[in-house]
Amino acid sequence: MNEQQINQLSKEIFEFNKSVGWWDDMDRPVYQTLQLVSTEIAEATEGARKNLMDNHLPHRKSEEVELADALIRILDFGGRYDLVFVEKPTHVSFLEIANDVKSFSCVSEVHFYLNVHLVNFSQVFSYSRNPKIDSMYRIVNDKYSFLIMAIIETANCYSYDLFGAVLEKFEFNKTRADHKRENRAKEHGKKF
Numbered sequence: 001m002n003e004q005q006i007n008q009l010s011k012e013i014f015e016f017n018k019s020v021g022w023w024d025d026m027d028r029p030v031y032q033t034l035q036l037v038s039t040e041i042a043e044a045t046e047g048a049r050k051n052l053m054d055n056h057l058p059h060r061k062s063e064e065v066e067l068a069d070a071l072i073r074i075l076d077f078g079g080r081y082d083l084v085f086v087e088k089p090t091h092v093s094f095l096e097i098a099n100d101v102k103s104f105s106c107v108s109e110v111h112f113y114l115n116v117h118l119v120n121f122s123q124v125f126s127y128s129r130n131p132k133i134d135s136m137y138r139i140v141n142d143k144y145s146f147l148i149m150a151i152i153e154t155a156n157c158y159s160y161d162l163f164g165a166v167l168e169k170f171e172f173n174k175t176r177a178d179h180k181r182e183n184r185a186k187e188h189g190k191k192f
Contacts, residue, residue, distance in 0.1 A: 001163050002087070003085060003086060003087045006075070006085045006148065007084055007085050009075055009166070010075040010076070010078045010079040010083075010085065011079050012079075012170075013072055013075050013076045013079055013170060014075075014076050014078075014079025014080050015079070016170075016174065017076050017079075018080075020180070022076075023080060026080070030122065030125065030126060031122060031126075033073075033077055033080075034077065034118060034121075034122045034125075036073050037070050037073045037074050037077070037118055038115055038118055040066050040067070040069040040070035040073055041066070041067075041070050041111050041114050041115055041118070042111070043062070043066040043069070044062070044063045044066035044067050044070065044111055045063075045107065045108055045111045046062075047061065047062025047063040047065075047066055048062075048063040048107040048108075048111075049107075049108075050062075054066075056169070056172055057165065057168055057169060057172065060161075060165055060168075061160070063107070063158070063160070064155065064158075064160040064161065064162070064165050065165050065169055067151055067154060067155050067160065067162060067165075068162055068165035068166040068168075068169050069169060070114070070151055071148065071151050071152075071162065071166055072166055072169060072170060072173075074118075074144070074147060074148060074151070075148075078144055081125075083140065083141055083144045084141050084144075084145075085141075085144065085145050085148050086141060086142070086145045087145070087149075089141070089142035089145040089146055089149075090138065090142050097146070097149050097150050097153045098153045098156070098157070100113065100150075100153075101113070101150070101153045101154050101156075101157045102157060107158075110154050110157070111154075113150065113154075114147070114150055114151060114154060117143075117146060117147050117150050118147060120143060121140075121143040121144060121146070121147050124136070124139055124140055124143045125140050125143070125144075128140045
């Protein structure tokens, strides 16, 4: 997918999630939302650790689908806050990220690397919400883009069909009972 397609997908994911109630509280805590990206990365680690196939898309490796879920969640966040993915952020390139990812000796290091950049993005994003600072938009988009690029390069390193998994999982999520508003309202339903 190119820059334009990724940004369009971000809007589609957000608009769908908003229509089914995931964004009924448009002011929900930023860290609560971003923590969900981290949990998907943790699930990818667990899938790799146990060499699992995915529960929902059983023809795909669990790690591939969980990285797709992480990307879906960060794109949803980007759609909510009108962030823009750029293929050439100011201070980094796909090649630099690819070299970083390839330098790690195990999948846990790669996933930790993703979480480090998720935390980095969240700090910059939170700082940028200070009304006195309006020059942060480019930096926030750079950090957002870097995180997306890191997920893409991680998938590339392991020869995963990330965008195929993203599109397939996004379609699957539209039919999930546990994603329906009435089921989320139940005692043990997904609250956020």
